[in-house]
Amino acid sequence: xxxxxxxxxxxxxxxxxxxxxxxxxxxxxxxxxxxxxxxxxxxxxxxxxxxxxxxxxxxxxxxxxxxxxxxxxxxxxxxxxxxxxxxxxxxxxxxxxxxxxxxxxxxxxxxxxxxxxxxxxxxxxxxxxxxxxxxxxxxxxxxxxxxxxxxxxxxxxxxxxxxxxxxxxxxxxxxxxxxxxxxxxxxxxxxxxxxxxxxxxxxxxxxxxxxxxxxxxxxxxxxxxxxxxxxxxxxxxxxxxxxxxxxxxxxxxxxxxxxx
Numbered sequence: 304x305x306x307x308x309x310x311x312x313x314x315x316x317x318x319x320x321x322x323x324x325x326x327x328x329x330x331x332x333x334x335x336x337x338x339x340x341x342x343x344x345x346x347x348x349x350x351x352x353x354x355x356x357x358x359x360x361x362x363x364x365x366x367x368x369x370x371x372x373x374x375x376x377x378x379x380x381x382x383x384x385x386x387x388x389x390x391x392x393x394x395x396x397x398x399x400x401x402x403x404x405x406x407x408x409x410x411x412x413x414x415x416x417x418x419x420x421x422x423x424x425x426x427x428x429x430x431x432x433x434x435x436x437x438x439x440x441x442x443x444x445x446x447x448x449x450x451x452x453x454x455x456x457x458x459x460x461x462x463x464x465x466x467x468x469x470x471x472x473x474x475x476x477x478x479x480x481x482x483x484x485x486x487x488x489x490x491x492x493x494x495x496x497x498x499x500x501x502x503x504x505x506x507x508x509x510x511x512x513x514x515x516x517x518x519x520x521x522x523x524x525x526x527x528x529x530x531x532x533x534x535x536x537x538x539x540x541x542x543x544x545x546x547x548x549x550x551x552x553x554x555x556x557x558x559x560x561x562x563x
Contacts, residue, residue: 331344422514449489450488457482458511460478504561
């Protein structure tokens with residue numbers, strides 16, 4: 304026992320990391336949803352060695368512009384109670400998204416940094432059907448079926464969850480993908496067998512913009528490689544200038560079904 308401790312002690316060596324100087328950037332997540340209020344999360348990126356989980360940016364000017372209209376989001380905490388998401392800029396105004404319209408965001412913080420972005424509304428892809436089937440243990444899996452438009456490149460996100468006043472992230476089936484393998488064909492996605500008789504299942508089909516898909520994919524790659532010495536370094540792909548993050552519209556079709 305003593306010998307082992309001595310050997311381990313002899314192997315200890317301090318390693319000094321010479322990391323390049325890092326300049327924090329503004330990070331914005333701003334999703335425009337039809338018939339919803341305006342909400343965004345504005346924070347500052349942190350150096351790899353920083354132990355903080357996040358650093359919110361206060362007292363910034365956040366303006367959404369479209370069709371000659373300018374809506375300012377105010378620095379106040381807003382909580383999405385159903386999906387347990389927190390935003391630090393909010394405007395009560397309910398927006399009706401319009402096709403063929405440029406939506407632009409302008410952000411200027413107290414340090415004088417400026418961030419801008421532009422996006423447009425994507426088309427909605429309808430859900431053909433939301434179904435379920437049982438396994439031998441009398442547990443149900445939900446299946447969402449839709450038809451892809453073969454004339455365009457499409458990016459999708461499917462979400463399924465048990466409808467409730469509060470939805471926990473761990474209870475949501477969530478997948479993001481493109482139409483490479485089924486271009487122009489019908490596609491179906493099934494959850495695991497996690498539902499019981501009497502459950503109300505909500506299924507959503509999001510038709511993502513390309514920039515939203517690229518951002519989500521790059522974030523997932525960064526998360527999977529973080530802390531992995533053999534992981535490939537990943538850069539966040541953003542559609543913003545002067546910072547990182549995503550500014551995009553969210554359009555989805557939704558269906559509900561009760562497990563009988």
